[in-house]
Amino acid sequence: MKNNRIVVIGNGMVGHHLVESLISQEPKARITVLSSEPRLAYDRVHLSEYFSGKSAEELALTSEATYKQWQVDFHCNAKVTDIKRDDKVVLTESGQQYDYDRLVLATGSYPFVPPIPGNDQAHCLVYRTIDDLDAIQASAENSRVGVVVGGGLLGLEAANALRQLGLQTHVVEFAPQLMAVQIDGAGGNLLKNKIEELGVQVHCSKATECIVPGEGHRYKMCFADGETLETDLILFSAGIRPHDELARNCDLQVGERGGIVIDNYCRTSDADIYAVGECALWEQRIYGLVAPGYQMAKVAAKSLLEQEGGEQFSGADMSTKLKLMGVDVGSIGDAHAKTPGAMSYTYENQPLAIYKKIVVSEDGKNLLGAVLVGDCSEYDTLLQYMLNGIELPDAPETLILPMATEAPSLGVDALPDMASICSCHNVSKGDVIAAIDNGACDLSSVKSCTKASTGCGGCSALLKNLVDSTLEQRGLEVNTDICEHFAYSRQELYDIIRAERIRSFDDLLDRHGKGLGCDTCKPAVGSILASHWNDYVLKEEHLPLQDTNDTYLANMQKDGSYSVVPRVPGGEITADKLIVLGQLAKKYDLYTKITGGQRVDLFGARLEQLPEIWAELIDAGFETGHAYGKSLRTVKSCVGDSWCRYGVQDSVSMAIFLENRYKGLRAPHKIKMAVSGCTRECAEAQSKDIGVIATENGWNLYVCGNGGMRPRHADLFATDLDDEGLIRCIDRILMFYIRTADRLQRTSVWMENLEGGLEYLQKVVIDDHLGVCHELESQIAHIVESYQCEWKTTLENPESLKRFRQFVNSDESDEGIQFIRVRDQISPAGENQKTKTVEMA
Amino acid sequence: MNDNKWTHLCKTSDLVKDSGVCALLENTQVAVFYLSRPEPKIYAVNNYDPIGKANVMSRGIVGCLGDEPVVASPLYKQHFSLLSGQCLEQEGSQITVYPVRVEGDDVQLSIANAK
Numbered sequence: 037m038k039n040n041r042i043v044v045i046g047n048g049m050v051g052h053h054l055v056e057s058l059i060s061q062e063p064k065a066r067i068t069v070l071s072s073e074p075r076l077a078y079d080r081v082h083l084s085e086y087f088s089g090k091s092a093e094e095l096a097l098t099s100e101a102t103y104k105q106w107q108v109d110f111h112c113n114a115k116v117t118d119i120k121r122d123d124k125v126v127l128t129e130s131g132q133q134y135d136y137d138r139l140v141l142a143t144g145s146y147p148f149v150p151p152i153p154g155n156d157q158a159h160c161l162v163y164r165t166i167d168d169l170d171a172i173q174a175s176a177e178n179s180r181v182g183v184v185v186g187g188g189l190l191g192l193e194a195a196n197a198l199r200q201l202g203l204q205t206h207v208v209e210f211a212p213q214l215m216a217v218q219i220d221g222a223g224g225n226l227l228k229n230k231i232e233e234l235g236v237q238v239h240c241s242k243a244t245e246c247i248v249p250g251e252g253h254r255y256k257m258c259f260a261d262g263e264t265l266e267t268d269l270i271l272f273s274a275g276i277r278p279h280d281e282l283a284r285n286c287d288l289q290v291g292e293r294g295g296i297v298i299d300n301y302c303r304t305s306d307a308d309i310y311a312v313g314e315c316a317l318w319e320q321r322i323y324g325l326v327a328p329g330y331q332m333a334k335v336a337a338k339s340l341l342e343q344e345g346g347e348q349f350s351g352a353d354m355s356t357k358l359k360l361m362g363v364d365v366g367s368i369g370d371a372h373a374k375t376p377g378a379m380s381y382t383y384e385n386q387p388l389a390i391y392k393k394i395v396v397s398e399d400g401k402n403l404l405g406a407v408l409v410g411d412c413s414e415y416d417t418l419l420q421y422m423l424n425g426i427e428l429p430d431a432p433e434t435l436i437l438p439m440a441t442e443a444p445s446l447g448v449d450a451l452p453d454m455a456s457i458c459s460c461h462n463v464s465k466g467d468v469i470a471a472i473d474n475g476a477c478d479l480s481s482v483k484s485c486t487k488a489s490t491g492c493g494g495c496s497a498l499l500k501n502l503v504d505s506t507l508e509q510r511g512l513e514v515n516t517d518i519c520e521h522f523a524y525s526r527q528e529l530y531d532i533i534r535a536e537r538i539r540s541f542d543d544l545l546d547r548h549g550k551g552l553g554c555d556t557c558k559p560a561v562g563s564i565l566a567s568h569w570n571d572y573v574l575k576e577e578h579l580p581l582q583d584t585n586d587t588y589l590a591n592m593q594k595d596g597s598y599s600v601v602p603r604v605p606g607g608e609i610t611a612d613k614l615i616v617l618g619q620l621a622k623k624y625d626l627y628t629k630i631t632g633g634q635r636v637d638l639f640g641a642r643l644e645q646l647p648e649i650w651a652e653l654i655d656a657g658f659e660t661g662h663a664y665g666k667s668l669r670t671v672k673s674c675v676g677d678s679w680c681r682y683g684v685q686d687s688v689s690m691a692i693f694l695e696n697r698y699k700g701l702r703a704p705h706k707i708k709m710a711v712s713g714c715t716r717e718c719a720e721a722q723s724k725d726i727g728v729i730a731t732e733n734g735w736n737l738y739v740c741g742n743g744g745m746r747p748r749h750a751d752l753f754a755t756d757l758d759d760e761g762l763i764r765c766i767d768r769i770l771m772f773y774i775r776t777a778d779r780l781q782r783t784s785v786w787m788e789n790l791e792g793g794l795e796y797l798q799k800v801v802i803d804d805h806l807g808v809c810h811e812l813e814s815q816i817a818h819i820v821e822s823y824q825c826e827w828k829t830t831l832e833n834p835e836s837l838k839r840f841r842q843f844v845n846s847d848e849s850d851e852g853i854q855f856i857r858v859r860d861q862i863s864p865a866g867e868n869q870k871t872k873t874v875e876m877a
Numbered sequence: 878m879n880d881n882k883w884t885h886l887c888k889t890s891d892l893v894k895d896s897g898v899c900a901l902l903e904n905t906q907v908a909v910f911y912l913s914r915p916e917p918k919i920y921a922v923n924n925y926d927p928i929g930k931a932n933v934m935s936r937g938i939v940g941c942l943g944d945e946p947v948v949a950s951p952l953y954k955q956h957f958s959l960l961s962g963q964c965l966e967q968e969g970s971q972i973t974v975y976p977v978r979v980e981g982d983d984v985q986l987s988i989a990n991a992k
Contacts, residue, residue, distance in 0.1 A: 520942070552914050554940035555949035555956075580895035584936040584951035587896075592951060596931035844891035844909075846901040852925075852932040867930065 042340055043068045043126060043136035045116050045282065050313030050329035051142030052077030052097050057337035059106045065341070067108045068134055070126070072115035073165060076100065081326055084193050086169050087200040089729075089736045089755045091715065095166070119286040121306055138308050138340050141296060142333075143279035145314040145324070149272045150185065154247030159254055160270045163194040172271065176201040179268030181253055183207075185244060186274035187214040192360045194273045195236050199361070206237040206265060208257070210274075213240055218356065218367035222384065223409040226391045230363045230410065239265070276324055278315040291317040300348035302336040310336045318349060327459045328352030334462070353423060353459070357408075357415045364412040369422045370395050370405035378404055381433040385410075392436040394418065401427050406436075416498045424455050448502040457502060458488035458495045465502060472506050479503050480788050496793055518779060519556040522549045526704065526779045530564050539569060540577045559583050560779040563666055566702035567774045568815070570822040572829050573702075574836050585664035588840065589826055590646055595864040597853050598646060599639040600626070601663035602653050603699060606673045606691035606711075607634025616656040624649060627861045633670030633708065635661060640862050642849055647840050650827045660827040662700060666780075668707045671695040672720070676713035676730070685730030687713035690759070694728075697763070698770065700823045701816075704777040704786075707770070722750045725783040726766055731755070735762045739769055739797070742784035751787065751794045754802065764813070768801040771812035883978065883985040890982065892919070897948065899924050899935035902986060907975060908935035909984065910959065912946060920959040921977040921986055926950045927970050934972065962992070 042058065044051055047069050058065045069076075078095040086095060103110045111132075118127040119139065126134050147162040149155055159175045162168055176182065182198040184191050187209030198205045207214070213224030214231070228238045243260040250256040253266040278295045289297040289305035295317025302310045313329040314322060323329065331352055338346040355368040373380050377398030384391050390410035397404055403421040408414065414436055421428065421435075429435070453466035463486045476482045482503050483489055489499045516525035522544075524532065529544070538544045541561050545553055553561075562581030566573055573579075573586055585591050590598035602617070617636050621628045627639040641649055650660075663669060673691030677683030691711040698707070710721040711728040720743075721727030727738035733756040741750025754765055777786040790796060799805035830836045842850050854870045855862035865871075887900045892911040900907050906924035911917070924932045929952030937948040942965060947956040956965040957972050964970035976987040 521940075552912065552939075552941040552946065554942060554947070555938035555954060558938055558940060576894070579893065580939070583938065584933070587936065592933070592936070594929065594931065594952065596933045596952075839893070842899060843901040843906070844898045845887045848901060850906070850932050 040340075041066045041068065041135060041137045042140065043070065043134050043138075044140045044142055045070050045126065046142035046144055046279075046313075046315075047071035047073070047077045047110070047112075048142060048144045048313065049077055049080055049097065049326050050144070050333050051140075053330050054140060054142060054312055054333035054337055055103075055106075055108060056098075057334050058340065059108070061337060061343070062341050063106075067106075068136075069103070069108055069110040070114040070116055070128065070134065071110070071112050073167070074113050075166065076103065076110065076112065078166060080164070083163075083166075083169065084197045084200070085752070086166065087173070087197045089731065089752055092166050094749075116282060119282055119309075121286050121309070124308070136308075138310070140336060140340070141283060141304070141309065141311040141315055142313050143282065143315045145276035145278050145322075147272055148275045148277045150244070150274050152244050152247060154255070155270075155272070157247065157255070159268060160247065160272065162272050163190065163197070169197070172197065172269075173201065175269050176203055179203060179254070181206070181267045182269040182271060183257065183265060183267040184271045184273055186272065187211070187238065187240065188217060188273070188275065189215060189356075189358070189360075190276075191273035192231070194271050195231075196361045198269070198271065199234070199236060203269065205235070206239060206267065207231075208242045208244065208259075208265070209238070209240045210243055211240065214238065215365065215367075219365065219371055219407045219409065220373075220393060222382065223365075223391045223393065223407045226384070226386075226389055226409050227360070227363060227365060230389050231361055234361050236361070276314060278317070278322055280315055283311070283315075291320065295322045298332075298349075300335075300350065301339040301346065302332050302349060303339070310340065312336050319351065321351070323352055323354070325352075325354060325356065327462075328354075330460065331462060353456075355419055355422070357412050364408065364410060366406065366408035366412040366415040366418075368406040368408075368415070368419055369403070371407045373405065375404050381436065383433070383436050383438075385438075394432060394436055396428060396432050400432065403428055403432070416495065420451055420455055424452055426450065448498065448505050457499055458486075461487040463488040468499065468502055469506055472503065472510065477507065480785065483788070496791070500791060516778075518560055519554055521545070521551045521553050521557050524548065526560055526564070527776050529561065530568070530775050533561075533564055533568055539565065539571075541565070541581050542577065555583075556779070559586075559666075562586070563702045563704065563779075567819075570700075570702075570819050572824065573826060574830060574833075574839070579839075588643060588646060589650075589660060589664055589830065590641065591664050593639060593864065595853050596643075596850060597639070597864070598641045598643065599637050599663070600641055600646070600649055600653075601631065601635055601637050601661040602658035603661040603695070604635040604670075605695040605699075606671055606688050608673075608688055608692060613656060613658070616653070616658075620649060620652055625855075625862055627863065631670075632672075634672050635670060637663070640855060640864075642842065642853060643840055644842050644849070647831060647837055651831055654825070654828055654831065659699070659825040662826075665702060666705050667700060667702045668695070668698040668709070670708065671698075672708075672710040672724070674711075674713050674718035676711075680713060682716060683713035683730070684732055685713055685735065687711040687719065687728075687730055690728060690735070690762075691719075694726075694763075694766070697820055698766075700826075701770065701774075701819050703770070703774050705780050705782045707783070723747065724750065726769070728762065734758050737762060737765055739794075740783040740787035742782055746784070748784040748788075753794070753798065765801055767816040768809050768812045769797065771815050772797070772800060772808070775812075882987045882989045883980075884988065886921070886977070886984045886986045888982050889979060889984055892984065895939060897935040897937065897939065899932070900984075902988065905988065906932050906935075907986060908937075908948070909977065910935075910939050910948060912939060912959075918946075919977050919979060919984065920946065921975040922948070922957065922959065922962060923973040923975075925972070926952055927972060928955055928964070928967065929953055 077097040115129040116126050117129050147164050182203035183206045184195045185208050187207050195205050195207050213221050214227050246258050248256050250266040254268040257265045280290050280296050283296040296311040298311050298316045304311050312332040335349045357366040373395040378395050380395050382393040393407040395405040406418045451465050455465045471482050471486050489496045517523050558581040629637050631637050671691040671694045673687045676687035708724045709726040710719040710724045712719040712721045713730045722738050723741045723743040727750045729736045735757045736755045737753045738750035739753045742748040854865040856865045894913050897908050897910045908922050908924040910920045924934045936951045939948050946959040949956050962972045962974040973991050976990045
């Protein structure tokens with residue numbers, strides 16, 4: 037690469053994507069990023085989630101550490117004021133100068149504020165950046181009513197934000213309908229009705245003439261038709277305008293109505309200056325969606341790096357699917373049937389508030405566009421018809437009619453290889469197939485190597501179908517049988533055990549299996565039986581099913597000795613109990629270590645010592661910690677509002693309650709939880725299977741996070757729950773996981789493979805979509821009622837205690853277990869450190 | 878096989894159905910498994926796991942792979958045949974298998990005929 041200093045002005049989503057593309061193709065690229073915002077790129081598409089609990093950090097698309105690692109020279113709060121093209125230098129507000137060889141303008145757009153007298157007052161705001169959101173939040177604290185001016189896509193997002201802030205919310209739209217760009221009048225009406233049901237007042241065909249002081253509220257808006265509306269806060273969201281001032285000032289070519297003119301390589305009229313994203317004008321069009329911006333960024337990156345055979349930008353499909361205040365809205369292609377000769381088919385179901393329209397070509401062969409409101413289930417199929425020019429069936433209306441049982445759902449096999457599967461990351465069907473042919477053999481590996489379905493996630497069902505179908509064609513169909521002894525998946529075995537009320541492995545094997553079983557199916561069935569019936573795990577018929585850790589209710593270490601972990605609910609422990617642990621460790625010479633789950637692990641116990649150790653622990657009031665089980669481990673907590681200056685809820689009490697509620701619950705894999713007392717999140721709840729974070733109003737629930745080898749940030753499941761609501765959600769989620777997950781599948785992987793993902797889980801748990809919630813709750817209630825400390829039961833049972841002998845015919849100990857001392861504690865001796873020779877077979 | 882080579886190991890009541898126990902014969906640790914299916918049968922192998930390098934085989938889960946009765950190491954889960962001692966995943970790894978029989982309520986072993 038030539039001496040090529042690239043300066044990028046702007047670090048929005050597209051600017052960041054450009055930097056990412058440059059670095060991934062040329063790690064040594066010399067890049068300077070100048071951003072006028074105080075922080076690096078964040079997710080503007082999901083901005084409204086800022087008000088439902090997501091922090092600025094969670095919305096972030098990158099971090100300063102990442103940019104440093106990439107050796108990107110970046111400057112925040114660095115507003116560029118001038119470009120000197122002759123000297124190839126840019127100047128910032130603070131007087132800094134940056135030389136460039138190539139310059140990229142990724143300056144984005146700004147919200148258009150209509151020229152209404154009075155629009156510049158303190159509580160007249162816009163909705164674009166995190167700083168804007170902070171201003172809105174501050175203003176909302178002293179407001180009761182809020183008005184959004186603009187009923188487009190962003191305006192409705194903004195209205196939802198105001199609603200979430202507790203304001204009585206209005207939307208004022210100049211056009212006669214909502215979302216006039218994307219959907220037609222009939223769809224707009226239905227959307228209006230649905231939104232008004234949610235308590236947002238919609239006023240269409242309203243032109244605001246002035247904003248004057250109000251009587252009951254801060255302001256009064258006066259409309260052209262003589263009506264007025266009083267409000268405390270006004271949010272303008274009436275479209276965007278490109279940030280093109282820098283380009284204008286240095287005489288780059290701009291469009292009549294704004295926008296920096298670019299060619300197919302995203303070059304401006306100066307070949308060393310590029311423009312991408314919402315500030316760029318391509319063929320007289322500005323693209324206000326993120327996917328086309330990403331495509332421009334990719335094209336520009338290739339051109340900047342002077343790569344051979346660079347791609348060209350050739351326009352982008354503006355079809356979109358989204359959820360506005362819980363209402364599904366989809367718009368595809370020519371939604372308004374503007375193509376000459378176009379014909380439409382519509383379906384409207386007023387009781388269910390569903391509206392669907394398809395627009396087809398004059399000859400009825402091709403789909404030109406579609407509008408979907410209230411139900412977007414056909415979106416993927418319709419989009420594929422349109423994008424790939426697939427010939428329509430003879431009766432195109434069957435595509436949207438609900439009763440058409442033979443609705444020709446377009447199989448993935450019918451798609452051409454160039455069909456776009458994921459538009460966020462521009463992944464085609466061919467890319468997915470190539471990834472599979474290169475060794476990705478399940479959904480999650482396809483996702484991680486192609487990035488498909490990791491943007492908005494709208495294509496997840498389609499992607500799963502494609503992966504399944506391709507694997508099947510390759511003869512690689514993933515066999516979901518648990519092992520050779522049962523031709524069933526774990527979920528199917530669970531259903532069989534539940535339906536046939538099977539209570540033992542032998543019974544299940546006789547009815548549905550073959551052979552003797554093995555170390556795969558036995559523990560899996562043992563776990564299902566325990567999840568469902570909650571018998572004592574060392575009962576005669578269950579004992580042979582348990583892994584060694586469950587058999588001996590302790591964790592086997594590499595030398596055959598065991599570690600012991602008593603339960604310390606919520607990590608809260610008295611001095612007396614700590615002393616007991618210390619004395620015990622001293623007496624048996626155990627190695628002690630504090631665990632990540634806020635308890636104490638005691639290592640180096642011999643098998644035959646376990647009952648004596650546990651007798652002492654139980655005397656002192658401890659219970660088993662299930663560190664050995666695929667079950668709830670710990671509920672970590674911070675100290676909460678009893679001590680902490682910042683705490684807003686009593687996180688310790690909640691953690692203790694949760695730990696005591698779910699202790700002993702057997703699951704497909706271990707379960708970790710945490711409760712944080714405020715948004716500072718000291719308990720690291722977002723890396724847990726179940727994470728709870730206190731808010732001023734209650735609890736935010738996060739699900740399916742994971743630390744460990746494949747970290748996964750937990751998903752925000754529900755916000756501001758009260759105690760009962762929180763527990764109800766956790767009950768249902770846990771039991772649904774237990775019923776449906778694969779063997780040894782943590783919640784994180786379960787979620788990634790759950791068709792429909794988070795939204796589906798919310799439907800099941802919150803809306804009781806499957807009608808199983810009552811059953812899930814009573815199942816958990818049964819587990820809670822039938823809890824027993826397995827160590828207490830074992831100590832009371834002489835037959836069970838017989839298992840805790842090293843030798844059935846001798847009182848000797850295992851000579852293979854020997855220790856050396858390291859930092860004043862025991863440590864397993866290596867083979868050449870052992871003083872007694874151990875007989876090897 | 879000569880009868881006087883059989884040594885008393887433990888009682889049948891020491892065995893655990895479809896699971897393993899460990900018995901000591903002089904200095905040798907022997908893992909004894911009692912499989913109740915397809916018909917009741919007892920197997921004995923050395924207790925030392927040659928891959929995990931610890932005396933733990935008796936604590937493994939028993940079952941079958943195909944027709945072969947096996948025990949899975951509790952440490953790293955390799956399967957060893959209870960008939961031949963051969964490790965199914967790792968060629969060259971093997972555990973000793975001992976002939977074992979039941980006389981009355983005595984479990985007896987023949988160390989000399991180990992294979």
